[in-house]
Amino acid sequence: MSGLLAVMAMFSPGPVMSALLLASAFALLAGNCMSNRLTTRQIREDAAKLSRSVDQLETAEGLAGYGRWCIEIEPRRHLWSEEMCHLAGLPPGTPPREDILERIMPEGMEQIETVLDAHAQDREPFAIEFEVAERGEGLHILRARARNVFSAEGVREQVFMVVKDVSETYALRRDRDEALERAAQAQREANTDALTGLANRRYTMAELDRAVMEARRDEKPLSVIVFDIDHFKQVNDRHGHPVGDKVIAMVGDIATRQAREFDIVGRIGGEEFLWILPDCKSEAALRAAERLRWAIEAGTHSAPIPSITISAGHAEIEAGDASLILFARADAALYEAKRGGRNRVAQAA
Known part of the structure; x- marks a missing residue:
């Protein structure tokens, strides 16, 4: 027994050993606490960095005008960034609840759903455009780049979308298109005879210049027909100028229907007209002039206006003809037709 006690005494901690053991335990505990404090501080620092990164991202998105919108499919839920509130015309922090979306996007949600259904299996990004009704400012058009x-x-x-307001782009495009259309309309009006809708004298003579140059370049025939209304002064004297205007307008309409798609028919004077027929020889041009003469005589005879006839002169381009010379030759043939009794077609010598 005394031997056992002696052995136990050898392994039992004395005052010094107990102090060492307690010191070691306290050191281990202090180390663990220090480690926990370091871990907590690191987590806090990482969280602060992440928060700053998110703030910087939202600031950058706000400056660029981009918003983020995530649509979770099942169950359906919407999440979006602060910039989306601005794009949708909503107060900051407004959640994308279904009732809010339906209010600001009465047709937009249907537009989105239609596109989402069409691209349900797409692995590549796709585009969506939809309308948002902003209070007091009408409709805004938003465009999203989406990815499943x-x-x-x-x-x-999920469907993740990056969204931007493109209303201004549409407005600029619309303004540009309207400006181009106004310019084109002004050009048409500058080139058009208001009474008949035909080309006016300036434009018709410019087209004659172009047709002559093309005929020479391509070595193709070119014919012109000059025609006017017989005894038109009597129409005005007997029936008045408003009736005379109706006669001129009807002659222009009949002439337009007789012309080919690439022909030019213009009103070059009060009751005088010029018909330009590219790639047309004399024989075909003379037949066209006769058809026109007959159509005007028959058409006005059955219309509620005075019955009239026309006289016409034809000329085909010859070597050395400038546009004014070609026109003068056809005009001379017109007066030859008048001297021959009117209501006929004459060919230039």
């Missing part, structure tokens, strides 16, 4: 997010099993779980 799939699970490992291939099930679409």
Whole structure:
């Protein structure tokens, strides 16, 4: 027994050993606490960095005018960034609840759903455009670049969108298109005879210059027909100028229907007209002039206006003819037709 006690005494801690053991335990505990404090501080620092990064991202998105919108498929839920509130015309912090979306996007949500259904299996980004009704400012057009997010099993779980307001782009495009249309309309009006809708004298003579140059370049025939209304002064004297205007307008309409698609028919004087027929020889041009003469005589005879006839002169381009010479030759043939009794077609010598 005394031997056992002696052995136990050898392994039992004395005052010094107990102090060492307690010191070691306190050191280990202090080390663990220090480690926990370091870990907590690191987490706090990382969280602060992440928060700053998020703030910087939202600031950058705000400056660029981009918002983020995530649509979770099942169950359906909407999440968006602060900038989306601004794009949607909502107060900051407004959540994208279904009732709010339906209010500001009465047709936009249907537009989005239609596109999402069409691109349900797409792995590549796709575009969506939709309208947002902003209070007091009418409709805004938003454009999104969207991408599906799939699970490992291939099930679409989310649609992530980056959204921008493109209303100004549409407005600029509309303004540009309207400006171009106004310019084109002004050009048409500058080139058009208001009474008949035909080309006016300035434009018709410019087209004659162009037709002559093309005929020479391509070595193709070119014919012109000059015609006017017989005894038109009597129409005005007997029936008045308003009736005379109706006669001129009807002659222009009949002439337009007789012309080919690439012909030019213009009003070059009070009751005088010029018909330019590219790639047309004399024989075909003379037949066209006769058809026109007959159509005007028959058409006005059955219309509620005075019955009239026309006289016409034809000329085909010859070597050395400038546009004014070609026109003068056809005009001389017109007066030859008048001297021959009117209501006829004459060919230039």
